[in-house]
Amino acid sequence: MTRSLQRPSVHSLLPGRYFTDPEIYKRELKTVWRSTWQWVGRVEDLPNPGDYLSCMLGEEPLFVIRTAEGALRAMHNICPHRGARLLTEARGNCTKLQCPYHAWTYDTEGRLLAVLQPKWFPDLDKSTIRLAPARVDTWGGFIFVNPDPEGESLIEYLAGYPEYLADWGHRWEDLREVDRSSFEEPINWKFIVENYVEDYHFSVAHAKSLVPLFDVQAIRTMPTGRHIPISVPYTPEAPTEPAMRRHWEAGGISYQGFLFPNMMINTGPDSVSVWRVVPLGPERTRLETVNYQTPEQYALSPYVRESWKKVMEEDFAVCRLLQQGVNSRAYQVGPLAVEHELGVVHFHKVLAEYL
Amino acid sequence: MTVHADLPRHVREVFLPSLKEPHRETAQILFEQIQKLEDLRTQSTTWFTEGQSAARDACQLELAAIATEVCEAYKQVIRVAQQP
Numbered sequence: 001m002t003r004s005l006q007r008p009s010v011h012s013l014l015p016g017r018y019f020t021d022p023e024i025y026k027r028e029l030k031t032v033w034r035s036t037w038q039w040v041g042r043v044e045d046l047p048n049p050g051d052y053l054s055c056m057l058g059e060e061p062l063f064v065i066r067t068a069e070g071a072l073r074a075m076h077n078i079c080p081h082r083g084a085r086l087l088t089e090a091r092g093n094c095t096k097l098q099c100p101y102h103a104w105t106y107d108t109e110g111r112l113l114a115v116l117q118p119k120w121f122p123d124l125d126k127s128t129i130r131l132a133p134a135r136v137d138t139w140g141g142f143i144f145v146n147p148d149p150e151g152e153s154l155i156e157y158l159a160g161y162p163e164y165l166a167d168w169g170h171r172w173e174d175l176r177e178v179d180r181s182s183f184e185e186p187i188n189w190k191f192i193v194e195n196y197v198e199d200y201h202f203s204v205a206h207a208k209s210l211v212p213l214f215d216v217q218a219i220r221t222m223p224t225g226r227h228i229p230i231s232v233p234y235t236p237e238a239p240t241e242p243a244m245r246r247h248w249e250a251g252g253i254s255y256q257g258f259l260f261p262n263m264m265i266n267t268g269p270d271s272v273s274v275w276r277v278v279p280l281g282p283e284r285t286r287l288e289t290v291n292y293q294t295p296e297q298y299a300l301s302p303y304v305r306e307s308w309k310k311v312m313e314e315d316f317a318v319c320r321l322l323q324q325g326v327n328s329r330a331y332q333v334g335p336l337a338v339e340h341e342l343g344v345v346h347f348h349k350v351l352a353e354y355l
Numbered sequence: 356m357t358v359h360a361d362l363p364r365h366v367r368e369v370f371l372p373s374l375k376e377p378h379r380e381t382a383q384i385l386f387e388q389i390q391k392l393e394d395l396r397t398q399s400t401t402w403f404t405e406g407q408s409a410a411r412d413a414c415q416l417e418l419a420a421i422a423t424e425v426c427e428a429y430k431q432v433i434r435v436a437q438q439p
Contacts, residue, residue, distance in 0.1 A: 044359065299366045300430065302386060303362075304422040305393070306423065
């Protein structure tokens, strides 16, 4: 893992209109969201043949299904007959996929099995028609999908991120879901990412929530590939507040970080919180959070749902301020902090390559 | 409540039976109480009408606080049970 201590340059940042312009948003949908690996679920969500999950990556409807042979396949969720959406449920199980429009039927490998009224298609060669494939792969039990059928493998794309997470003392494959939440905000998705990948705001926005928990001075941002691992050590002394102490680990590190374009992983002393940033429009974003524990973690500390709404609101409040400021003719980004705002520059640099 | 079934199953079938008595039974009771409190909290969202969001949130917080306390007691029992 390489670590850059270069001085962040504001010259490489994207201009303000990139956070409001519908044209830029459309361009992102066609570049970023169509050709990157994105987390869509977990292996244990699809244990049986025929289990599937459907998802939207930008404007691309896709699904992942476990085939009769037990493999995972990702395909575009579009019937090649007339282009109708095939699977309409978020999750389910089916041995065959049937289009709700004209009942064309496919197997779990995407091969066309049957059409309604075959006599009406005298020249149809079923073997030439199949659902458009996407790529699917897994790391640590997380299922990733790339709508682009060609390009670098997931492991190449992850660019050393798994090695960073290997220092966490548990098997990622063993994680199981304990809780999930969702937040919708009038904020461009990139502001949510920017705010996540810098810790300069901690001592102001999170003075009472995260600062007693983490050694802010010792936070390290270590870009690798397109991604931004952030090592966040806990404070040397335990927080005085009992509720905070439960989230503190003596001498430990919270392995946090951002996987381009929209995944955030945060380890805690006895759980992991994984976030997904879902753009809904140029100025609207949903943040989905899913918490996981390994069976061993759950046995020692059964999950009790504690609300992180307060900390989330602290972040959303500052992101809303960014969104409110970005349309001003005086909008600008001044000098950025060495190390502690490095992630912002790295994110913009990576994004600029797609736009 | 969206806890994956593998987790409570592991606790009931593998972890708790591995503890020695009398801690096993105590931990078992506390674990089931945590489950009941979490179930109750899930159900409690239906006890309120749309205009009662403040009361609903207060109820959620109170039930979470009780579950957290029971969980702390559970963890202490586990620590004692795992002492050599």
